[in-house]
Every structure is written in structure tokens, then in C-alpha cells.
Amino acid sequence: MGKLLAIVLVIIALASAYPIVTHMFVLPQDISTHGHAIDEQIKETMLEAGASFIAAQLVLAFFVWSFTGRKEGSPLKNFPGGAKVLVVAAFVLVGTEILALGVLGQKAWATVYFTPPSAGAIQVQAQAEQFAFYFRYPGPDGVFGAIHLDKIDEGNQNYFGLDPANDVAARDDIVSGQLVIPVNREIQLLMHAKDVSHSFYVRELRIQQDFVPGLDLSLHFTATQIGRYEIVCTQLCGLGHYNMKAYLNVMSQQDYDKWQKEQSAQ
């Protein structure tokens, strides 16, 4: 039965690698300026983790094949070099691996989190609530109207609690259920949670960030491909969590300007 286990281990190793090697499951198209670094990092890690995985399973299979079913009196042997060689190997191999991955991997993280948005970035406020996203643009005056919690009224579509009667800045604010942005322009997303924690995840943008109640976070990115992409909530937020989604609409600059005008006119 040891031999059978060895064969099954080899099959498992090869079968597990097959979908990866043959690209049956590929990352979705990357439409961001920073995503390339993340994809490279995933590829690099796949190579190292995949090699470790296959090597370990094959060695396990080989040893199980070789050293099961031996006769009672057959001599025991010890691994050449003993524990020392293996401990040193672990430190050197894994040490280099994690140093390389650890240091290289910081690049992608840094572009998302350590570089401030450029001065010309378009500011959009994103509000997450059970179970929808709403996006707000400051309108022609470039200023967001203030939020009044007591004015929030879902029934009348006042999701942000704006007070246009008394607040001039709020009058031209554009509120939308989809995130409309121009292509190749940096966007700064000001993230606000109305009720509980949510998350903003766009696969193609290689962006994921939690909305945290009481903590207004900001995120910046640039989309490079025109198209419509799904925004999903990835932080469990209650009974409608599975249904919490919106769309990211990346447009040409002209279309974007037109859209802004149409929205302002309403």
C-alpha cells in the first residue's frame, strides 16, 4: 500500500500543477497602472511556491516508495549529513526566498499605499452601506457639500445626508450608483462607511480596501482600459452582502465630461 500512496502522491502533485501550468485559471485582465507589479509578484511566488510544493510531494512519494515494505532485518540508514544539512538548507533556501519575495513585493504595495495621489487626481467620494455603494462628485464648484447624518433619507435618495436648501456646496454635487471615471486619469477615492464595515474590490483594477466605520480612508488608482467592471463588497456586511455590488464605468475623457454635464443638468 506504500507504493500506492507514492503513486497517488505523484498524481496529486501533477494534477494540482496541471491547471496552473496550462493556464486554465488566469488572473482577469489588468486595467491599472500598478497591477502589473502585483501580477509579476504573483507569478514569481507561484514559481517558488509551486516548485517547493512539487519537490516536497515528489520527495515524499519517492521516500514512501523506497522505504515501505522493507523486510524486518533490513538496515536503517540516516539521511546523509543528518539534521544539520537540512536545517542549514532550510535557512538558506527559504531565507533567500522570503528575502527576495519580501523585498520585491514591497514595490507594488508602495505604489498603492506610500505614494500620495497626484495634485490633479479626480476626487470621488465612495459611500458603502448595507447593501449598496454610492459615489459622489463635487460638481462644477469642486467642493463636496457637508454630510448631515440626520438628513440621510434612503426613501428620498438622499444617501449622503446632503442639505442643498442651506448648503451651497451641496447643490451641484453629483450622486451616482455607479463609479464613472475617465480613462488614464488618476482617481482619488475618499472612502466612507455609513453603517458597518464593507470592502471595495475590483478584480481588474487589482484594488481591494476595506471601508471602516469611523475611519475615512483614501485610495488612489488609474484605470487604463475603457470598459465596465464589477465592484463587489468583500467584507461580510450582513444579510444582503452577496448582493452588494456596483459597476465601475471607465470612459473616454469626452464621454466622462458629457456624463458629468448630463448629471449636473438633472
Next chain:
Amino acid sequence: MEESSVQQAHVHAPPEGFLRKYVFSLDHKMIGKQYFGLALAAVFTGMVLSWLMRIHMVWPLAKIPGLDLISKAGAPGGIITPEYYLSLMTMHGTLMVFFVLTNAPFAAFGNYFLPIQIGAEDMAFPRFNMMSFWTTFVAWAVLMLAFFIPDGPPISGWTSYAPLSAVGKDAGPGMEYGMSLWGISIALFCIGSLLGALNFIATTLDLRAKGMTLMRMPLSTWAWFITSCIALLAFAVLLPACILLILDRHAGTSFFIPAGLVISDRMQPHSGGSPLLWQHLFWFFGHPEVYIAILPSMGIVSHILINSMRKPLLSHKVVIYSMMSIGFLSYTVWGHHMFLSGMNPTSALAFSFPTLTITIPATVLTLMWLGSLYGARIQINSASLFALGFISMFVSGGVSGFFLAQPSIDIYLHATYFVVGHFHMVMGVASLFGVFAATYFWFPKMSGRMMNETLGKLHFWITFIGTYCIFMPFHYLGLIGNVRRYQSFVDDFMQPYIGWHKFITICALITGAGQLIFLFNLIYSRFKGEPAPQNPWNATSLEWTIPSPPPWNNFGDKHPVVYHDPYQYGVKGSKGDFVMQDSPEQVIVSGD
């Protein structure tokens, strides 16, 4: 002698009467079996919950007969609602992590075998021991109660992130009373585990037999000892976290709830709290918890592997120090669950490095197991199959940690099925493989009867191949961006992959059904199994020096004296290729 006088102080009278023998027992062996029984009840419940989730995910309109009797609102006419899916998921996670992965490898087998392996007659504090089991039992009962109240079980996942978990009924069904039951249950569980951990530590340090130096303890005992040190610190943080959560819910405090939240159109009467505080407290417990689940299995598997290889591991000390380093490092990495939580992004890097570093002791351990197989005389039985399967699973689940330890990759993979696949394999399945190995190995000692080997091997093959078929595809689905905690996948991009989800569901049903073979084997062998000799595996440690099953005071009136390291295999002994720890004979190393 000093040791024996210390021991005398802890001996209790032989138990008399049904209640003292089987219910409120002070005997660590009965308490171990009680923990095992509780874990068994929890694991089969948890498994059925996972079946229901998997079925709902791919056949959302399937009618589950009888489910509407448990929850009319959650499953009207037997059809699971999307909300009830979240309840099932929360209960599955909570039952599995706390009542199975903590109870089975650590509390159950640790209770039964730690005292015997060090030559003690019982735990240091038998009454505390009884209390820790019964507190845990009440914790389980309180949690299960959530299924039967009108409010239903909570829907906020086993991590119960605030403010969703802290604001009460505005947060949805199950979040009023169900969530409170969850908080009380886990707080009780913490108390039970703290008492247990203290007891394990005191027992290991104080009650070792003469000659049983720390380095002569078997690796399973070492693992339980290190685990109890981890548990002592981890549960000591989760307990206050649960208390604060209960206070937020019922006493109007605001530890985890900031000002200005409007939930279900109601302004929440709270201010000044922080949702991240809950996450920090929870994961400060939560990450070490992963090692509470896996470390005992590492020790158990080492112990069993050595016996089936007929030779010791390459280095006893290296294995112990690796487990210690893992235990220590487990406290420095909790923030890797929170890379995208809004925590300061610089601290993500600070948490990433120790996370990657944990790979080193984990690799050392793996190489110790692999390297020791070289030149061995491996004997295949149900226990050793599961021990070898553990190595395979541990590697498979471990390598995906490489991805998730890197914050930049986590941006893409966080909250996808990749994570679900990762932790199910490494802390769920691998740890359970340790439990299965332990059961097949120690059942003869615990019951006095052998388990059926044919059924055991059949159980292994179904479980080994089945779990790979279930959890490997999880990783692939994660790579394409399949998010977790969704009850269905209606997105266009997921359509081509629904077939994979169906495949996983079918595999889960088959693998789950395979566990019934194990259950049958347990019950059948308990009554009809072949009588077990004292030392059926020709093993060396102290549990095999006493009858199967052991008498109430373990060693009778004798006080064992230990002369050797725990694993004298591959030598010329009077009984064969091994010398037992309590045998005064000299160890003659057989020639190469």
C-alpha cells in the same frame, strides 16, 4: 522521593458511581474521552452545515427535507435563504475552529495522554480539569441553542467583525439574540480553555516521573505543552474581547462602535469606539489559534511517524525548537489578517516579515519529517497513512501561505477562495489528519480494542483524495477572483466556473459520507474490535507500559522511572528493535 511525594498529593480515590465515573469525572482519561465525544458531535454538525452550504451554492432551490423544522424563517419549505447561508457559515466556522480543531487534537488527546506520557497519575488539578470540560460543554450548548431560537444563529462569520456584531438587532436576523449567544459561548469557551491550558502547563512542569527530563518527553507531549503556553496567552486576550463585545451589545458601551453610524435607518447611540480594536484583539488570538490547531497534530504525527518508521527523527531537539519558534512567532503576525483593514500601511510590512519568517521553522519541521523517512522501515497502517498524509497536506496548505503573507498580493487575493483553500488545508484538514492518525494509533490504548484496519484504510483513501479534490480547486477559483462568503455566484465572469463549484460540492458530499465509515469503525470497534494487547505497535513511550485500557490511576501502585530518551527504535532491545522508556536495560545500537 520528592517526585512521588508530589504525586501522592494529587491522587484521588478511585471513582465510584455512574456520575463520578462517566459524567463529572475527575479522571483525565474520561475527561479526554468527553472532549473527544464533544469534538465528534461538533465535527459532524459542522460537516453537515458545510454540506448544506455547498448544496445551496450550486443548487440554490434544492429542498432539504426537515430543515424547515429547525428554522422556518431560514429555510422555508426546506429551501435555504441567502441569509440562512450566512448563519450556516458562521456556525460551521465557529464549531470547527473552537469545538473541533481546539478540542480534538489538544484538549481530547492531550488530556488523555499527556499525564500518561510523563508518568503522572492524573492532571495537576483534576477538579479544574473537570471544570474546563464542563465549561466547554456549556459553551457548546449555548452556541447550539442559537439554532433553535426564533432569531436564529448569527450571520457575521466566525470572526464576528464589529460593528456588525456589536450593534444588535439593527444588523439583521440572528444578530439580536443569536449573536449574544455566540459571544457568551465563546467567552465560556475561553474560560474552559484557560483552565485547561494552566492545568497542562502545571502538570508538565510538576508531575513528571523520575528520570523524565524535559528533553525525554515525547514530541506529542512537547507539542501539547507548547500549545498550552500559546493558548494561555491567546484565550486570555479573546476573553476580554468577548466581554467588551457583550458590554457593547447590552450595557451601552462603545468599545468597537464609532460615532455617526446609521444602521437600518437608525442613528446608533454610540461614540468613540473602533472597529479595528476588535480586529486587533480578535486576531491577536486568532492567529495563534491557527497554531493551537496545528501544533498538537505536528507532535502527534511526529510521535506516530517515528513508531512506524522504526527510527527516531533526525533531531529531537531541532523539532522541539522549531515548534517553540512557531509558537513564539505566532504572536507577531496577527496583522497579516488586516493588511487591507485600514490599519497603517507601514505596519503591513512589519507584519509581513515575521509571517514569511514562520516559513523557516515550518520548513525545518517538514524537512525533519521528510529527511527521517530516508532509510526507514516504514510500516503502513491506518495511523501511519494519516501521518504521511498530514505531511502532504501541511506542505500543500503551507505553500499558499507564501502568497498571502505578502501584502501586495493580498490586495488581489484577500477575501477570495484562495484564502479559504489555504486555511482549510493547513489548519483544517492537516490538523484533522493528525486527529485521525491519533485515533487509529491510540484507540487500542483508550478502549482496549483494535480498530478495523480495512475500514481505516478505506477511510484514509476517501479522505485524502477527497480533500485534495475539494480544496485544491478553491485555490484556482481564488486566482480568478472568486470572492468568499457569497451564497451564490451570479456574476457573468463566474458562469464558466460553476462546473468547478458543482465538482467541489459532489466531492464534499462523498468525502463527508466517507467520514461515516470512521464513525462506524469507532462504534463497531469499541464493542466488537479485537482485544488490544498492551503494546500493539511495539512502541517505546510510557502509555504502552500499562494495560489497555489503563486502570483509573494509570500506573497502578507503581511509580514509573524513566531511563531513556523517548524514541529508542532501531536498536537491539530485549523485546525487539526497540527499548521502552522505563526499561533499565542498556540500549545497544544495532550496526548499520
